Amino acid sequence: MAAASAPWVVAGLPPACQPPGSWPPPVPARCACRRPSASRWPPGSTSVSPSRNRGLSTFRPAAASFRVTASASLPPQADEPCAPTSRVSKKPNKQHHLWIRKDSAGSGKKALRLVNTVSKLPNEKEAVYGALDKWTAFEPEFPTIAAAKALEMLKRQRQWLRIIQVTKWLMSKGQVLTWTTYDTLLLALFMDGRMDEVESIWNNIIQTHTRSVPKRLFSRMILIYDIRHCPDKVLEIFADIEELGVHPDEDTTRRIGRAFAALGQEDKERLVLKKYLKKWKYIHFNGERARVRMGGPLA
Incomplete structure (x- = not known):
């Protein structure tokens, strides 16, 4: 009888209704490249191991038998060749985007x-x-x-x-x-x-x-004409400075004053120095920053 030859018999079912063959079904052999190592699964341990396939979760009892909970994603049979595993590697993008390229890259060498x-x-x-x-x-x-x-x-x-x-x-x-x-x-x-x-x-x-x-170019031209001993040219540049409302720096102001003095206009020299030179300046006295009057005894 088919039911008597089976290693188990379901109680309460007639012999004709007994399922043929053995139950539970034999566990298919796993591929050698996917077989877990003995060090990872010691004998007599019971644990749950996540499979490489996300749809498969296997349970390892101590009796070395497997129970598959998701039958749709079974591991390959013993006679099936195991597909070689390949890692997906992202190739580096070597394309240079000109619209985001930094112009200062390698500018010193250039x-x-x-x-x-x-x-x-x-x-x-x-x-x-x-x-x-x-x-x-x-x-x-x-x-x-x-x-x-x-x-x-x-x-x-x-x-x-x-x-x-x-x-x-x-x-x-x-x-x-x-x-x-x-x-x-x-x-x-x-x-x-x-x-x-x-x-x-x-x-x-x-x-x-x-x-x-800018004030920098006015100062450059006054410096050039002052070195060339052209006081009239210096005063022409100073006229443009006055017209445009540019405030000259201290060195340029002293050069303008010397140009007035070279032409014999000492009164205008004093007016220019009084107007554009700073009245105060800062010095370091006894380790502290102090403000003193320009032309004073401490200046």
Whole structure:
């Protein structure tokens, strides 16, 4: 009888209604690569182990038999080949987005390369401009920060001719037209002895940017004319300062006073010094910061 040959018999059921075969069903053999190690599952322990498949949870009793609670995701049979496991790795994005690219990245090296390039060139406009065009040929956007750093390096090295060449090339490209660039160009032209170009550029600046010329450029022009012993030119710049309402610094004020004194106008010198010089200044006395009157005994 089928029911008698079974290892178990359900009480209360006739022999014809007994389920055929053995029950519970045999546990399918797991693949060797997924078999847990003996150290992880010591004999005689009872624990619940989460399967690699999220839909499967297995229970390990001490009798080394398994009970599957979710039959839809059974492990592969012994005769089924185990699929090789592969990890999903995210490839790095090597695409450079130009709209979020930082312009200051590597600007110091670019500036140093520009300085080393122009320092070895002959004093010819075509050679210098050709090298500068090659410097920016493969740049996706104009290296503004690198060009400004290169001008500062050339200024520290006192290469006035190279500053003039690089600045005029930048002006022809319409790039780096800042007040610092104009100030560096005026200084380089003055140190190179080109006073006619200094006056031409200054007149162009004062006519184009009348209300926005900074105090720094006025001080630069007064310094240039004071070194050249041109007091009349100093007073012309001072007239523009008075008209535009620019307050000169202390050094520029003393140069203006000396220009009035050189022309024999001592009364105007006193008025200028009284108007623009500070009445008080701060000094350190006995380890403390103290305010004293300008021209006093402690000043």
